[in-house]
Amino acid sequence: MSKLFNNYTHSFFAYLQIEKNSSVHTMKNYRDDLEQFFVFMNEQHIEKLSDVTHQDARLYLTTLHEKKMARASVSRKISSLRGFYRFLMREDIVNENPFLIVHRPKGTKKLPSFFYEEEMEELFETVQETDPLSIRNKALLELMYGTGIRVSECTGLTLEDVDFHLGVILVRGKGGKERYVPFGSFAAEAVQSYVELSRLNLMKNSNHKVLFVNYRGEPLTVRGIRHILTGLIEKASLSGKIHPHMLRHTFATHLLNNGADMRTVQELLGHASLTSTQMYTHVTKEHLQKTYMNHHPRA
Template structure:
């Protein structure tokens, strides 16, 4: 971080983590966003945060667009800088927020990729063997598809978070938020088998409470989960690229396709606002249209 602004940014990030309960991922992105803006200030010979004007912010956005940066990334940078200046105003460090009236570009929301039920069946066929890693991978796949949790949430699950009697998982979500998510009989059976046999064997001489472990017995990371899922997709000979969020998208899409209401899906996904969940309605409409075209005699 640029030396002249170290004191401000240090206290700002502490504020984000402690008072705003921002995730580590959000703080990391905002840190990079501020660093990039400070580099711009240096290039423009702007020495003080109080010297930044609305014209400077417009020039900065122009430079971002010239780099062909995605609109969603530009929007996040504007949000990060607006929040930073809002904090500086609260601390009486600056009098005005030059980013207050800056337009945040809205990117075209891409429809989420998801698996059809037949494709999910193909994925599950790849984890039917009785070796330790297949048993673990089956439990991993059942949990992610059966609950729709984020990969980071899955990587952070502990044994104590699983309540087999009530059939729920305590999920530690973004910003320190927690929620209970139900899981079905398939996931329950797969996790029980994994915990009693495979996990115990994989743990070797390690000792920790994380649910999913790697082949050395250590906690399975988000990157490790991504690697496993990529391998399963290749094994199933499915086309395209897989990413952990596809299982989350599939979870939500299949629920809506089978009649679940939007508010319930929002709660299960841990979305702060309904607008984040509404993108799945476009997917389900596409699914319904495809089903109609394939099966109606007058389509």
């Protein structure tokens, strides 16, 4: 990144971290997006951020399309630059935001992938053994499916975050927001068994309070959970690929299919906006249509 922009970007990332409480992943995306735009500025011989015009912004959008980038990636990059210039205006570094009226491409809506209840039963059948890792995997599967928490939220759980008496976990979500999420008897029994029978065995010489650990007693990572779930789906002989977010999608879809209201699901998932939760209505409508076609005598 050019030295010319170091002071501005340093202040911007401090703003994102302190005021916006952005995640590490979000900060990395912003950094990548800004660096790519600065390369464009050098190619166009634009020396100052204040010299970027609306025409330059549109030209940059065109170059992104010419590189055959996905719509979602292009949209994010424009959003990043719009936010960066909004910050520069707030700091009186520039007078206008050239990306303000650049239209972001609308991404194609993909229905969230989820497991049917029968498939979940098959997954649970793979974790019925009594060795320490199977006990841990069962607790992991039950808790993620039973609460719908994000995989990053799961890796951040500590022993103190689990309240077996009240049947809730304290979850630290995006932007440092905290919420309490209830869990049922299946998850409670599985996690309690893991804590009492398996975790101490796995900890060995480690000493920390992170709930889920690997075979060396170290905190389980996002990558580690993905590896565990991939192993379970292969063991269950289910088709397709699994990613940790599928359990979150499954949690929400099964709740809505069984009559839960949208606002409750939104709160349980920790969505800031109801719009994020509404994507699951497409899945539940598909489920209703399939049920109707299979069971109504005049379908």
